[in-house]
Amino acid sequence: AQSVTQPDIHITVSEGASLELRCNYSYGATPYLFWYVQSPGQGLQLLLKYFSGDTLVQGIKGFEAEFKRSQSSFNLRKPSVHWSDAAEYFCAVGRTIDSNYQLIWGAGTKLIIKP
Amino acid sequence: IAGITQAPTSQILAAGRRMTLRCTQDMRHNAMYWYRQDLGLGLRLIHYSNTAGTTGKGEVPDGYSVSRANTDDFPLTLASAVPSQTSVYFCASRKGLNTEAFFGQGTRLTVV
Numbered sequence: 001a002q003s004v005t006q007p008d009i010h011i012t013v014s015e016g017a018s019l020e021l022r023c024n025y026s027y028g029a030t031p032y033l034f035w036y037v038q039s040p041g042q043g044l045q046l047l048l049k050y051f052s053g054d055t056l057v058q059g060i061k062g063f064e065a066e067f068k069r070s071q072s073s074f075n076l077r078k079p080s081v082h083w084s085d086a087a088e089y090f091c092a093v094g095r096t097i098d099s100n101y102q103l104i105w106g107a108g109t110k111l112i113i114k115p
Numbered sequence: 116i117a118g119i120t121q122a123p124t125s126q127i128l129a130a131g132r133r134m135t136l137r138c139t140q141d142m143r144h145n146a147m148y149w150y151r152q153d154l155g156l157g158l159r160l161i162h163y164s165n166t167a168g169t170t171g172k173g174e175v176p177d178g179y180s181v182s183r184a185n186t187d188d189f190p191l192t193l194a195s196a197v198p199s200q201t202s203v204y205f206c207a208s209r210k211g212l213n214t215e216a217f218f219g220q221g222t223r224l225t226v227v
Contacts, residue, residue, distance in 0.1 A: 009155070032213050034215055036218075041221075042220060042221075043119075043205060043218035043219050043220045043221055044158075044205070044207075044216075044218040045218070046215050046216075046217075049215050051213065090157065090158065094213055096212060096213065099165075100163075100165065100171065101146065101165070101209070101212050101213065102160065102163075103148075103160075103216060105157045105158040105159075106157055107155060107156060107157040108157050
């Protein structure tokens with residue numbers, strides 16, 4: 001079955017340090033890939049998406065992600081985190097089966113920022 | 116209204132009671148979804164609707180029902196609430212195939 005794995009339940013990073021959040025998926029074809037962010041008590045907001053083309057995609061708030069087909073990965077990165085980046089981050093894969101489009105979600109990674 | 120609106124924001128509900136969570140979108144998106152979010156489990160799909168007049172079951176549909184009488188509204192009904200339905204519920208919509216989903220702010224439901 002198709003799945004999305006975010007191996008880190010939570011990550012702690014110092015403010016100003018770089019960040020990488022991991023996402024791996026299992027899916028036969030090239031999937032549609034997404035990263036969402038959820039601030040406490042809020043809904044999910046799209047950070048970036050990959051459909052095709054350049055495998056390095058830029059998103060909002062200074063985030064980027066790189067699709068690596070050989071590793072079935074779509075890791076999220078940011079060169080320098082800010083305290084406002086503390087939130088939960090979700091990776092998702094979109095796929096269409098029998099005309100039904102579904103988003104498969106990772107369990108999320110909670111980002112904690114140290115001052 | 117801008118985007119997706121969910122109501123109520125939060126609710127405490129006695130077990131056995133019936134409850135409808137409301138979701139309205141003004142983006143004229145075809146597809147709509149209901150998810151529940153539980154700690155450590157991420158988002159799990161309850162029901163979906165690809166277009167007005169059609170609905171389908173997701174990963175965890177038991178105990179829930181939906182309807183899609185028009186494009187804008189996608190209510191979720193718990194016929195007889197149980198404590199295991201305590202969760203945060205998110206409604207989402209999507210314009211077309213292989214596009215991103217937009218989310219409401221969520222409804223926090225506690226069944227006691």
